[in-house]
Amino acid sequence: MTRLTYLFGVTLGAGLAAFAVAAQAENLVVSNWDGYMAPDAIEKFNSATGNTAELVLHATNEEIMGKLIASKGKGYDVVFVSSPFAEILNNLGLAETLDHSKIPNIANLYQDATVLKHDPGNAFSLPYAWGTTGLCYRSDLVAGTPDSWMNLLAPTAELTGKTTMLATDRWLLAAGQLALGQSVNETDQAKLEEVRDLLISAKKTLLAYDDTTFYSKLVTGEAHLVQAWDGWCNYGIGENADIKYVIPKEGSDLWVDTMVILKDSANKEAAYAFVNYILDAENHRWAAENILYKVPNQPAMEGLDASLIEAYPNLAMTPAELLKLEQLRDLGEAQRAYSRIVSEIKAAN
Amino acid sequence: MADRKPLYLMTPALVWLSLFMVIPCLLILALAFFRRGIYGGIEYDFTFENIALVFDPLYAGIFIKSAIIAGQAALIASVVGYAAAYAIAAMPKSRQPLLLFLAILPFWSNYLVRTYAWIVLLNREGLIVSVARALGYNQELPSLLYTETAVIVGLVYNYLPFVILACYAPLARMNAEITEASRDLGAGGWTTFRRITLPMTVPGIATGFVFVFVLSIGNFVTPALLGGGQFQMIGNLVYAQFLTANDWPFGAALSMALIAIMMGLLTLQTFATERASGGRVRDADG
Numbered sequence: 001m002t003r004l005t006y007l008f009g010v011t012l013g014a015g016l017a018a019f020a021v022a023a024q025a026e027n028l029v030v031s032n033w034d035g036y037m038a039p040d041a042i043e044k045f046n047s048a049t050g051n052t053a054e055l056v057l058h059a060t061n062e063e064i065m066g067k068l069i070a071s072k073g074k075g076y077d078v079v080f081v082s083s084p085f086a087e088i089l090n091n092l093g094l095a096e097t098l099d100h101s102k103i104p105n106i107a108n109l110y111q112d113a114t115v116l117k118h119d120p121g122n123a124f125s126l127p128y129a130w131g132t133t134g135l136c137y138r139s140d141l142v143a144g145t146p147d148s149w150m151n152l153l154a155p156t157a158e159l160t161g162k163t164t165m166l167a168t169d170r171w172l173l174a175a176g177q178l179a180l181g182q183s184v185n186e187t188d189q190a191k192l193e194e195v196r197d198l199l200i201s202a203k204k205t206l207l208a209y210d211d212t213t214f215y216s217k218l219v220t221g222e223a224h225l226v227q228a229w230d231g232w233c234n235y236g237i238g239e240n241a242d243i244k245y246v247i248p249k250e251g252s253d254l255w256v257d258t259m260v261i262l263k264d265s266a267n268k269e270a271a272y273a274f275v276n277y278i279l280d281a282e283n284h285r286w287a288a289e290n291i292l293y294k295v296p297n298q299p300a301m302e303g304l305d306a307s308l309i310e311a312y313p314n315l316a317m318t319p320a321e322l323l324k325l326e327q328l329r330d331l332g333e334a335q336r337a338y339s340r341i342v343s344e345i346k347a348a349n
Numbered sequence: 350m351a352d353r354k355p356l357y358l359m360t361p362a363l364v365w366l367s368l369f370m371v372i373p374c375l376l377i378l379a380l381a382f383f384r385r386g387i388y389g390g391i392e393y394d395f396t397f398e399n400i401a402l403v404f405d406p407l408y409a410g411i412f413i414k415s416a417i418i419a420g421q422a423a424l425i426a427s428v429v430g431y432a433a434a435y436a437i438a439a440m441p442k443s444r445q446p447l448l449l450f451l452a453i454l455p456f457w458s459n460y461l462v463r464t465y466a467w468i469v470l471l472n473r474e475g476l477i478v479s480v481a482r483a484l485g486y487n488q489e490l491p492s493l494l495y496t497e498t499a500v501i502v503g504l505v506y507n508y509l510p511f512v513i514l515a516c517y518a519p520l521a522r523m524n525a526e527i528t529e530a531s532r533d534l535g536a537g538g539w540t541t542f543r544r545i546t547l548p549m550t551v552p553g554i555a556t557g558f559v560f561v562f563v564l565s566i567g568n569f570v571t572p573a574l575l576g577g578g579q580f581q582m583i584g585n586l587v588y589a590q591f592l593t594a595n596d597w598p599f600g601a602a603l604s605m606a607l608i609a610i611m612m613g614l615l616t617l618q619t620f621a622t623e624r625a626s627g628g629r630v631r632d633a634d635g
Contacts, residue, residue, distance in 0.1 A: 347581060
């Protein structure tokens with residue numbers, strides 16, 4: 001029995017290893033969020049370049065980070081992650097230092113997109129989409145025009161019980177931080193506690209915390225004013241033209257989703273070809289047209305249909321305006337303090 | 350040789366469980382004693398910090414809150430489920446399978462779909478409110494969703510069939526002659542129930558209660574959806590450590606505490622069942 005188990009173990013181990021090697025050698029593995037690029041992008045890339053790329057999906061940044069940290073960056077060639085996570089990959093030494101001569105389409109990026117704080121000069125990441133976090137509201141149900149985070153955090157009596165906030169730690173806290181004039185990367189405990197107290201008082205007025213269905217709550221009228229990412233507010237606008245998006249006067253964060261090539265990629269040439277393919281104006285425009293996110297690609301944005309921008313005015317926001325906003329950065333050790341503050345808010349009655 | 354127990358038949362199940370349950374649990378247990386790396390991930394220096402953090406008043410409070418919610422759900426489900434099981438067991442034998450089938454029917458649909466269906470039904474612009482408006486009710490209705498009550502209602506709804514099944518088994522197995530004997534000896538209906546039926550079906554109630562409690566205390570979907578994410582149960586806290594805070598060691602420590610609570614309860618329940626059935630055997634012998 002013991003010998004059998006041993007044999008079984010050895011066979012299983014060898015089989016898995018062989019499978020892993022085969023998978024690594026043959027395919028270019030790209031990990032992205034579901035629906036974040038054209039459904040036929042991989043197929044078209046393969047037929048245009050003769051590569052055999054394969055798409056795998058991750059639901060969250062943390063999920064792909066967990067896999068990459070566990071495998072020391074092996075098994076993946078290109079990953080789509082938000083900028084703080086690109087920073088981590090670079091700090092861990094897992095990100096490829098980009099050879100710009102292999103990415104001619106990098107010239108399509110706006111000048112402003114090449115000086116982003118997390119990676120000035122695009123040493124290890126290429127921006128794929130960028131945008132803001134603000135207020136999304138039903139202009140037909142909300143009296144006046146909201147213009148401040150306090151409209152959300154200390155709502156009028158009519159709005160009480162009809163607002164939602166994002167549930168994800170960083171954005172939840174960002175609403176309070178911006179309202180109090182703090183950095184969205186603040187790590188001072190006393191300042192975090194001020195944010196906590198403000199958000200606890202805001203919690204009493206909320207309908208719910210919601211990361212995924214806030215725009216449908218606006219469409220049904222269940223909520224009237226919600227904290228939202230601009231692109232997602234656009235999905236609401238698509239269903240009801242009375243929905244509007246505004247960046248509060250205190251500001252917003254600038255979020256950037258990026259493409260990173262892994263240093264240990266076994267298919268580096270193909271990986272470069274792939275990111276170059278995505279940065280092609282035509283291919284990159286797909287994201288703006290279909291997921292309604294701003295893309296940092298000048299010819300892609302300039303080719304957008306005027307009616308699309310009319311319907312979704314925040315698509316017209318310029319790179320210079322975006323660059324005025326502060327990016328979320330990796331917090332390092334302070335992450336635990338952030339999680340704790342969020343738990344304190346959620347545990348408060 | 351002839352009476353040799355076919356122990357080898359257990360091997361596949363044992364291998365399966367140890368490969369896919371015991372080993373992962375041990376790995377999680379081990380994680381709880383390491384440090385979170387500065388960028389997430391794990392630093393392999395031994396520490397009790399994560400375990401200590403579980404007992405921090407903030408997190409211990411979340412455990413207690415979860416236990417209270419799970420306890421309320423389990424209590425309500427036990428009372429309602431027992432009553433239903435009692436009624437089913439009292440029906441003619443031919444009709445019982447159909448009734449049981451109806452009781453477990455909700456299990457045939459996806460948990461998430463059922464929970465979203467509740468949101469469609471209960472939200473402020475939802476079906477119930479629309480019907481009330483159509484019937485001429487114009488007042489603002491009390492908030493039915495995104496409250497603690499909504500979470501408890503959701504948990505009871507989802508786990509009620511477990512209690513019905515768990516209570517039905519001992520109720521259906523009860524020998525009718527015993528209750529008849531009790532009545533012959535002058536006990537009324539209520540006394541018979543309290544002194545005969547109830548004690549004999551305690552194992553079923555305990556199983557149902559513990560099932561609902563254990564499934565509820567670790568649940569994270571219902572608080573997130575029906576509770577509007579406005580309070581954290583322990584399941585949500587564990588979820589957040591693994592999936593948003595990237596703090597696996599603390600998440601592991603929390604999971605271990607949760608597993609310890611569940612194991613404690615299951616042990617108690619097994620104990621209670623053994624004692625109850627042991628008692629019955631003695632009575633039968635005596």
